[in-house]
Amino acid sequence: MIKRIFGAALAATVIALPAVAEYPDKDIKLIVPYGAGGGTDTAARLIQPHLEKVLGSNLIVVNMPGAGGTIGATNFAQTKADGYTLAFLPAGTAVVQPHLRKLQYNESSFEPVCRTIQEPVAIMVGPESEYTTLDKLMAAAKAGKVSAAGSAPGSFPHIGAVLVQKNYDVKIKYVPHEGGAKSARSVLGGKVDMLVDNIGLAAKFGIKALAVLSDKRAKSMPDVPTIDELGGPPIRLSIWWGLFAPAGTSAAVLDKLASACAEAGTSSAYISSVKAANKTPNFLGAGKFKALFLEQYKANATLFQEIGLKKK
Structure with a gap:
């Protein structure tokens, strides 16, 4: 059986x-x-x-x-x-x-x-920006002088700006745009101070990446330091x-x-x-x-x- x-x-x-x-x-x-x-x-x-x-x-x-x-x-x-x-x-x-x-x-x-x-996502500014370092940018944000471009609320650029604001305890004015290209152009032209988005936009539009929101540098732009290396909070995006x-x-x-x-x-x-x-x-x-x-x-x-x- x-x-x-x-x-x-x-x-x-x-x-x-x-x-x-x-x-x-x-x-x-x-x-x-x-x-x-x-x-x-x-x-x-x-x-x-x-x-x-x-x-x-x-x-x-x-x-x-x-x-x-x-x-x-x-x-x-x-x-x-x-x-x-x-x-x-x-x-x-x-x-x-x-x-x-x-x-x-x-x-x-x-x-x-x-x-x-x-x-990789990075904090970026215009090539002629007075905020040449992350410390300078955050000092200005502490005083409420910084604006950030990005897509609609809830998008990754918006999430990035919110995380930076929250972790650094600063005030950032968020200015919604229709997509990454228009956001990058606003930063390039000096209309908006910063952008937290795909680091690839830096090379494509000629804007400057100050820090990568990761514990590792971006292979595509190895000269850009991580936020950890700059002594910032461990923001990951x-x-x-x-x-x-x-x-x-x-x-x-x-x-x-x-x-x-x-x-x-x-x-x-x-x-x-x-x-x-x-x-x-x-x-x-x-x-x-x-x-x-x-x-x-x-x-x-x-x-x-x-x-x-x-x-x-």
């Missing part, structure tokens, strides 16, 4: 194995919640061919732009968790927007698979992009995706392509990426509550 039960169980296991081993056996849809040609779309298409090579299946990019990425993310959160619909999300859509809008997704809606790109599966995806499929992402995201070919696109490759595996995702989601909820930024 025992032998028959064991034999049946073993047979069931053997029968079940091919279903896992065969994944994926058809095309995979990759939802990108922004339009073609934008930053998120570019980042997704950089990893796409390398994942296809490892997985042995096509990844079909489907752009679903609108409402700060929330239209695509909402659609993704409601999809079948079978591994055949994934999403490539930026940090703002994943860990910021749910605190600003009443949405049909939250931190429990997604399974982080891997982070592929992370852009970065802009990232990553691959997600829907909540409820089986462990076997998640493991397969995580393994594929690790191989693709650390390959020399992928890293070279990212650098050629003037982006910063920074792979993070499933476990650490999930911890980062949840940590930032919780931190933003607390921060927005403290500053009175409510959902619309």
Whole structure:
């Protein structure tokens, strides 16, 4: 009797194995919640061919732009968790927007698979600014003389300005702009004093980065010190992009995706392509990426509550 039960169980296991081993056996849809040609779309298409090579299946990019990425993310959160619909999300859509809008997704809606790109965030001023050091800038902010450019409230530049204000106990006037380019131009022209945003804007627009909000210098601009090196508070902020599966995806499929992402995201070919696109490759595996995702989601909820930024 025992032998028959064991034999049946073993047979069931053997029968079940091919279903896992065969994944994926058809095309995979990759939802990108922004339009073609934008930053998120570019980042997704950089990893796409390398994942296809490892997985042995096509990844079909489907752009679903609108409402700060929330239209695509909402659609993704409601999809079948079978591994055949994934999403490539930026940090703002994943860990910021749910605190600003009443949405049909939250931190429990997604399974982080891997982070592929992370852009350092820096405190920047104009090339002719009188605030040539971070100390001078913060001294002026202490006296209430500093303004900061950035996108709409709740954006990463806004979060950055709030974190600087909070950690340095200073007063900064926030001036919303329509995107990073217009913000950088305002700083370049001296209309606004500072900008806390992607450090790549410094080289692109000719503005000066005073400090990186990280414990490590940016590889793209290694001469810019970290805020820690300058004796400032350990403010941490970065802009990232990553691959997600829907909540409820089986462990076997998640493991397969995580393994594929690790191989693709650390390959020399992928890293070279990212650098050629003037982006910063920074792979993070499933476990650490999930911890980062949840940590930032919780931190933003607390921060927005403290500053009175409510959902619309």
